[in-house]
Amino acid sequence: MDNSGDLLLVSQVVLFNHKKSFDKLVKKYQSQIRRFFLNLTLGDKELSDDLSQETFIKAYINIASFKGAARFSTWLYRIAYNVFYDHSRSKKLSNFVNEDLNEGIDFNFDIYRNLNISMDIKEALKILRHEERTAIVLSYMEEHSHKRIAIIMKCPVGTVKSYILRGKEKLYNYFKNSGYDHAKI
Amino acid sequence: MITQKFDKDLKEYFQKNKTEITDNGFSERVMQHLPVRGRSYWIISLSAVIGIIITYLLKGFDNFLTQFNRIFNYLASIKLPFINLTSSIVILGLFVLLIIYIDYEESSV
DSSP: HHHHHHHHHHHHHHOOOHHHHHHHHHHHHHHHHHHHHHHHHTSSSHHHHHHHHHHHHHHHHHHGOOSSSSSSHHHHHHHHHHHHHHHHHHHHHHHSSOOTTTTTTTOHHHHHHHHOOOOOHHHHTTTTTHHHHHHHHHIISOOOOOOHHHHHTTOOOOHHHHHHHHHHHHHHHHHHHTTGGGOOO | OOHHHHHHHHHHHHHOOOOOOOTTTTTHHHHOOOOOOOHHHHHHHHHHHHHHHHHHHTTHHHHHHHHHHHHHHHHHHHHOOOHHHHHHHHHHHHHHHHHHHHHHHHHHH
């Protein structure tokens, strides 16, 4: 289903409160959004599902504000990023002294094992700041353009590029220090 | 120093670890937690009914048909000798291409 298909479903939700249309949107994007959170939370499945659920509920409540200027998926990722950012901020406040916004999250190693994701990717993502991690995941895993990432993260394209560059440098050093030949990562 | 090869390898690495997550009742849970909403449908219906009644009372339909008839007659009487069929098709084609381009630009975001 392309963007025009999404727009049709959105208009059915806005005009007729057609819940089945929204259900189709949830089914279509649940995997992407849950995977996005799973990577940002470094494998905390329970937290990822909670944040994903919050994202879809917020999308439903505010669906009338979606104007169709960007793709529906971009708009949904934007909400997801805001949800994660708010969560990280509240986590930071509760942890009080943490520099890294994701410290304090209970990492669940088994989740990654169950999903057949290698342990290294969690470890690799762990060394990144949350902005760098978001930009890297959106670019390299979800294959979004820099322009779309800039909309999702609400920052200039140049800033996105610098997040990605810094993230890549850290990953390069991480893989190098871990004894990997980068041909084998 | 980050090489192009590392960039390519990194992309492959992330793609290799990209997993499809099965629904397992997630969508159902979301749908169960959606807040009650539906006022907008009634507001739209109510506004439409009120609009039709007001238009009828103010004889708006008659005015609309009269004006529409006038516009149609005016357009039918216009003669544009400098625009032939070929140039009309070319202009229409350019217009369609412009719309497709704008649509593509928006959807590529």
